[in-house]
Amino acid sequence: DQQVKQNSPSLSVQEGRISILNCDYTNSMFDYFLWYKKYPAEGPTFLISISSIKDKNEDGRFTVFLNKSAKHLSLHIVPSQPGDSAVYFCAASPWGNTPLVFGKGTRLSVIA
């Protein structure tokens, strides 16, 4: 049973436009959510996080939105750049010392 789902395996966006990556979760105990970016043959890099007490967190070009009632979060990248091309993983956990649960990832391609 997949608790964190990224239903789009891939996404293509033109340079300069907005990239929207989506993630759904099923476990209502999750209260901390993260996005990671991963290049081939490298470890994931932490991008941005949000706790359940907030519905939006912004860091530069990256904004994460959380809709708790829908159990849905999204990552917005504006403007998209070719260097953003990578696989993006959504992750979630209950607060505390427990492992993150990862989605299967979405491959973003930003086309110049």
Added chain:
Amino acid sequence: GAVVSQHPSRVICKSGTSVKIECRSLDFQATTMFWYRQFPKQSLMLMATSNEGSKATYEQGVEKDKFLINHASLTLSTLTVTSAHPEDSSFYICSARAASVGTQYFGPGTRLLVL
């Protein structure tokens, strides 16, 4: 941000030998470290969780006698793949988390190829 290193970055070994991978948190103390495995075009698969000074907790289906994990200090965890076989060839990634903080920081990964 927090830095996690892994060594080696790449290793090729013969079938039947053992391989040790080190994971270090360089600028923070990691109460908990995690070991993941990733097959090509697949998501990260959690193998085990290790807390400093205690035995690792392995995920279902992961052989603890094959994948030995030691977390001897707050900055170092090791994963030893014992009697490696070609099917153990994969990309192994560690992550570390400081106490009371939800964010896990990942190492750069180790690519293991067993011939």
